[in-house]
Amino acid sequence: MNGWGQISKPKETGENTDSPDDGELSRETVFKTLGSRRRRYVLHYLTQVDGPVTVRDLSEQIAAWEHHIERRVVTPKQRKRVYTALHQTHLPTMDRLGVIEYDKDRGTVAVTDHVQTFEVYLDVVPQDDIPWSQFYLILGSVLSVLVVVAALGFPPFSYVGGFGYAVFVAVSFTAAGVIHTIRDRRTLIGSTAVPPEIEPPQELAEYP
Template sequence: MNVGIGSSASGFDDLSRSEVFALLGNERRRYLVQYMTSVDPPVELGELATRIAAREHGIAVARVSSCQRKRVYTTLQQLHLPKLDEAGIVDYDADRGLVDRTERTDDLAVYLEVVPDEEFPWREYYLALGAVFAGVTAALWVGVYPPTLLSTLGWATVLSVLLTASAAVQVLRQRRTRLSAAEFGPDPEEE
């Protein structure tokens, strides 16, 4: 099965599900994609390595040792960035040491969204909401009480408000669970 991630300079339009999971199968590549979607690119390779090292070790950016940074820097430079660049996920300029987002970066980041353990089952909720809408519609067609207490326009208003409010709550909850640049540690100047 292919997942549409847009076109790329590498000549293919879609990545297969297994290619997406292979690209995201490495923690450093996941951190890289997450970080790139949370900052304004381009990002220098050195800064990217420092941020990822801080995230891997659970420490502040200012506390990353040169050894930790170098280890991440080397694997990014030699392995991860060329692989993501080839897939069109990032635009890596090895000569200048700069990494930039592409249209595919955000598309791939969708696979990394955080889903908390207590996540509300939105699919099931919308399925149940659709069943309620269908039930109210059927009751209105037949003229059954109590749906006939409100006019058809009244029910349309109630159901529209319910759907819009549900979607708004879902959007707000999802925004709270998204990873942000803050999770990669504060800027060195802030410490």
């Protein structure tokens, strides 16, 4: 289970459905972008910097993330491999979709205002993380059973009054909500030093 949400796969129209005046990207564009780990890395890095960056710097940082090493120890071969893929495939595609602005002559890249769209679609959950829908179901079930047992008069649960249980339930859900919110912020693109390792759902993985 993952936290990408229930997004149906868009129909293939053969046309770019985005418009510069729309203020947001189409669902198909989001799928095409998030379906590639390197494109997610591009967005993650660009949203952390202020203004355009060089493709060289971008390639070096992505190579560091992919090899789980410090940026300063990235080898020229590792950087060049990423640079070639970005230059030939990923950056032109993202530029055409309106996700970034890629200046081939200057060798610079910058995000567009459309990047905010990804905060709507991207509710990612790292591998081995908590499936929150199941967590809230279990939490609600446990608290419900606890209240029912107390209401039936079984000690020691019956020793606590109704107000005490109301406070306990409220505090439990508030605490869970706070933790959930903090973890969600850590999985948004650009919100952490290192991109979250995620496994996209099948419909995203099918996009080249």
